[in-house]
Amino acid sequence: MKIREDLVLRHVGDDHIIVDPGQDMVDMSKVFTLNDSAAWLWEQLAGQEFTRETMVNLLIERHDLPYKQAEEDINKLVEVLEENGLLDKLANAG
């Protein structure tokens, strides 16, 4: 899978927000916020194809989590990314 390339992750104070800048219309009333881990992951994954496996490994590397828990977290994250249309629909690998 792949993160939509047109989305922008911005760091606003202590928050990490994802903005969908659109062609000439920016909707700041519908921004998504990420926690520190998710924002870090986002930065690692932006611009490339990746799998759930890649995500789980990255998360474990950073947080020293048990595999099972990391996998659960990633599954939840992917679900939310999909639900909100933040993934590139044309890229389907993984």
Added chain:
Amino acid sequence: MLNKDRITIPNKLLFEQVLSYIKQGKYVTIRVKGTSMLPFLKEGNRVSLKSFHAGELTKGIIVLANVHGQMILHRVVRYNNTTIYLAGDGNVSEHEVVSYGDVVATAFSVYRGETEVKLNQRWLRYLGQVWYWIRPVRRVARKLF
């Protein structure tokens, strides 16, 4: 990890982002906060903004302006060559006095839920002005009720 709840980004930080997009010539939609523009803009309504041009200045339009470092979305009630006077529809006595350079954007649409209302319609601008003219009445009414 990803949160869709509405968060309140500190005003100053949000507006830095808004400003940078407006300067790029983009339209920016933000959510209304506060009650100073009642009854025309309600908390939670979404407002679309575009870059402000002095040539479009007319009484009754709603603009985003930098008032002593704070970004405020209020209505233009009076102006001359150097100064623009703004007032919140919900306020009964306050004004903000700004210069042309302080006005950043014009509000062109408000979304109430899914319904879009274009704000550049003449009758809406007039209605906004009438609402301003009857401030003395509203002041009294506020005391009575």
